Amino acid sequence: MKFIPYGHQWIDEEDIEEVVAVLKSDWITTGPKIEEFENALCEYVGCKYAVAVNSGTSALDIAVQTLNLPRGSEIITTPFTFVATSNAVLYNNLKPIFADIEKETRNINPEEIRKKITDKTKAIIYVDYAGHPCDIEEIKDIAEESDLYLIEDASHAIGAEYKGKKIGNFADVTVFSFHPVKHITTGEGGVVVTNNKDFYERLKMLRNHGIDKSALDRFGPEAGWAYDLKFLGRNYRITDFQAALGISQLKKLDEFLRMREEIVRRYNKAFEAIPEIETPIVKAYVKPAWHIYTVLLNGINRDEFFRKMRGRNIGVNLHYIPIYRFSYYQEHFNINSGDFPVTEEVFSKIVTLPLFSKMTEDEVLTVIETVKDFGTV
Numbered sequence: 001m002k003f004i005p006y007g008h009q010w011i012d013e014e015d016i017e018e019v020v021a022v023l024k025s026d027w028i029t030t031g032p033k034i035e036e037f038e039n040a041l042c043e044y045v046g047c048k049y050a051v052a053v054n055s056g057t058s059a060l061d062i063a064v065q066t067l068n069l070p071r072g073s074e075i076i077t078t079p080f081t082f083v084a085t086s087n088a089v090l091y092n093n094l095k096p097i098f099a100d101i102e103k104e105t106r107n108i109n110p111e112e113i114r115k116k117i118t119d120k121t122k123a124i125i126y127v128d129y130a131g132h133p134c135d136i137e138e139i140k141d142i143a144e145e146s147d148l149y150l151i152e153d154a155s156h157a158i159g160a161e162y163k164g165k166k167i168g169n170f171a172d173v174t175v176f177s178f179h180p181v182k183h184i185t186t187g188e189g190g191v192v193v194t195n196n197k198d199f200y201e202r203l204k205m206l207r208n209h210g211i212d213k214s215a216l217d218r219f220g221p222e223a224g225w226a227y228d229l230k231f232l233g234r235n236y237r238i239t240d241f242q243a244a245l246g247i248s249q250l251k252k253l254d255e256f257l258r259m260r261e262e263i264v265r266r267y268n269k270a271f272e273a274i275p276e277i278e279t280p281i282v283k284a285y286v287k288p289a290w291h292i293y294t295v296l297l298n299g300i301n302r303d304e305f306f307r308k309m310r311g312r313n314i315g316v317n318l319h320y321i322p323i324y325r326f327s328y329y330q331e332h333f334n335i336n337s338g339d340f341p342v343t344e345e346v347f348s349k350i351v352t353l354p355l356f357s358k359m360t361e362d363e364v365l366t367v368i369e370t371v372k373d374f375g376t377v
């Protein structure tokens, strides 16, 4: 049997035709498809502005940069995320401060955020783990009380809803990623969305070195040569053929989400009678956009489970190694893992099972049967 990965893109002929058409056109980068993709994203999310970039990591970087925080400021975030979330804080010479998570959603715990606030705290980056939105109202209350900015790392959560409203309308800036394991893909890619015009204007410049005019602005018989460098930005531009892929993928997003939801429903049902397997919960006020399917193993050795599943071609994975455990963070911050008891417990028990919209019936059944067989393999 073929190895079943934990995530995989869905690319069809329609997507390929859209990309090829752009490759044959005059603009393969910084052209009209970028704005078309951004407009389509705004319409889908229901927000005002979008700035598409070449990765979710770049999107996080300029999301932090656009806040223009004083050097030495602290940003509170979760340790139970991909390293890109807190690396974006470091790129900007700011200090990430970790707050422990809630066991059932693996999202940052608002009570733990409160404990970490100091005079230097200027922002919170919360991550909607696995596509299950955080307790956003509680986090917003904290931000208002202490005058903090909010960045939502919704790399896992495009299409998710909190209290009936799509993610992308709550924080000052929200980031989505279009890496191939995500719900929709542009190869590599990401976007920052916001309802704040000033942030939007700055974000557009930050993606293009900090320059105030795009290549399209400076093209054609009427355009002049002048431009200015307003900030120290980088080249985070996405190409037009990626944007074309994104537009085509976005049309299928709701269907992809429905397919993922159905697989999650089947996994939950299949494992409900196995007391050692703790399946994910959904809080009453959210509609998740499932990016990964994770379970906690109680009374089963996770590493043995991992090895045996991989040995039987089930591409289990681990999301995440807590960030403070990495050498770089240890060397620079010397954080004590004992300060994060919930993160540590979840880390010791968690495993990710394969979940992607293109999973076949056979693949879903194989995962379920192999997990059920675990005790006998």
Ligand SMILES: Cc1ncc(COP(=O)(O)O)c(C=O)c1O
Residues within 6 Å of the ligand: 055, 056, 057, 058, 060, 081, 082, 084, 085, 127, 153, 155, 156, 177, 178, 179, 188, 189, 190
């Ligand atoms: C929570 C989170 N934030 C940020 C990123 C970075 O996104 P990208 O891979 O598009 O740079 C990822 C990617 O896996 C992620 O899972």
